[in-house]
Structure formats: structure tokens, C-alpha cells
Amino acid sequence: MTPSANNPQDRRRFFRSLGGYGPVRRPPWTGDDLxxxxxxxxxxxxxxxxxxxxxxxxxxxxIRFDQEGxxxxxxxVESCEADVFDIRREAFPWHxxxxxxxxxxxxxxxxxxxxxxxxxxxxFPPEFGRPPRPRIDIDACTGCGACQAQCPNDSILMAxxxxxxxxx
Numbered sequence: 001m002t003p004s005a006n007n008p009q010d011r012r013r014f015f016r017s018l019g020g021y022g023p024v025r026r027p028p029w030t031g032d033d034l035x036x037x038x039x040x041x042x043x044x045x046x047x048x049x050x051x052x053x054x055x056x057x058x059x060x061x062x063i064r065f066d067q068e069g070x071x072x073x074x075x076x077v078e079s080c081e082a083d084v085f086d087i088r089r090e091a092f093p094w095h096x097x098x099x100x101x102x103x104x105x106x107x108x109x110x111x112x113x114x115x116x117x118x119x120x121x122x123x124f125p126p127e128f129g130r131p132p133r134p135r136i137d138i139d140a141c142t143g144c145g146a147c148q149a150q151c152p153n154d155s156i157l158m159a160x161x162x163x164x165x166x167x168x
Contacts, residue, residue: 025063025158027053027076028091030084035060039082047079052145065158069116069146092143094158096122098134102155107131113147113156122147 026034027044040059052070056062063070070091077085096113103110104124113134114122121140124132148156 043079044076047075065145065148069144094143095141097157099155112150116146116150
């Protein structure tokens with residue numbers, strides 16, 4: 001990925017990738033205008049019952065799925081006085097992707113991602129002659145990160161379609 005000289009967001013993503021860091025993940029229902037509109041008051045971070053919102057670079061909120069996923073409860077939206085959130089948007093622009101390191105793909109019984117998915121987006125349909133493998137229904141996946149947080153092998157990645165293409 002080559003950064004656009006005129007877009008600071010592209011440059012930032014590029015330099016983060018050089019440092020081995022993944023893309024910055026913003027709270028649900030926010031867009032590219034978050035940095036322009038956010039006052040960095042931390043109200044959304046403090047309101048988040050799951051604790052997935054954190055103060056990130058520059059003091060702007062970021063979402064991390066280290067321990068929990070986002071339930072899309074809307075408490076962050078209710079707490080924001082800067083009107084950064086727009087619930088007419090899709091909550092997240094990314095979806096879950098299963099990586100080759102998945103235990104189930106190595107014929108080890110694990111379905112923790114399916115158990116964590118309240119949306120029913122991950123299934124393990126039976127397969128004749130082999131253990132079931134995870135299948136993700138992209139249309140049902142909200143990108144909430146619950147599956148990523150519960151994966152014992154860190155084999156779930158949240159990726160946009162472009163990020164998935166860049167990784168190939």
C-alpha cells in the first residue's frame with residue numbers, strides 16, 4: 001500500500017504498517033470524520049460497558065478486541081456530545097476472517113468463535129469424513145470482535161475487503 005501524499009490518514013496507515021502495527025480501529029458508527037469532530041473528552045470510553053474502547057494515538061478513541069467484543073449497545077453514542085456517531089452508518093467496515101492458524105483447520109476440536117458469536121455469523125457445518133471447519137456468513141457478521149476476543153489461537157482477524165486483498 002502506497003500512501004497518498006495529500007491524505008494524512010493514508011500516510012498514518014502506511015507508517016503504522018511499517019512499524020508492524022495493524023490499522024487503527026475506531027468505535028462503531030464512526031467514519032473518517034471522527035478526527036475532525038471528536039473533542040477527545042473520553043465520554044464514549046467511560047460509557048463503554050465492555051471496556052473495548054480505549055484512548056488511542058492523539059487521544060482519539062480506538063476499539064480493541066483483546067478481551068471482549070462490542071455488543072453494539074449504543075452507550076457510546078448516547079454519551080457523545082460532539083455528535084461523532086451516526087447510527088445510520090454500518091457499525092463497522094470490517095468482518096471476521098479465519099486465519100490458517102485456526103485450530104479447527106488443523107483438525108483440533110475448537111468452536112470458541114461460534115460460541116462467542118451472538119449474531120450467528122460463524123457456523124461449523126458437518127463435513128463428511130473430516131472435522132467441521134468454520135464458515136463465516138459475511139452478511140450476518142457485524143464485525144463486533146467477540147469471536148476475535150475469544151479465539152484461543154488468535155486466528156480471527158477483523159479486516160475490510162481492501163485489507164484482506166492487501167494481505168494476499
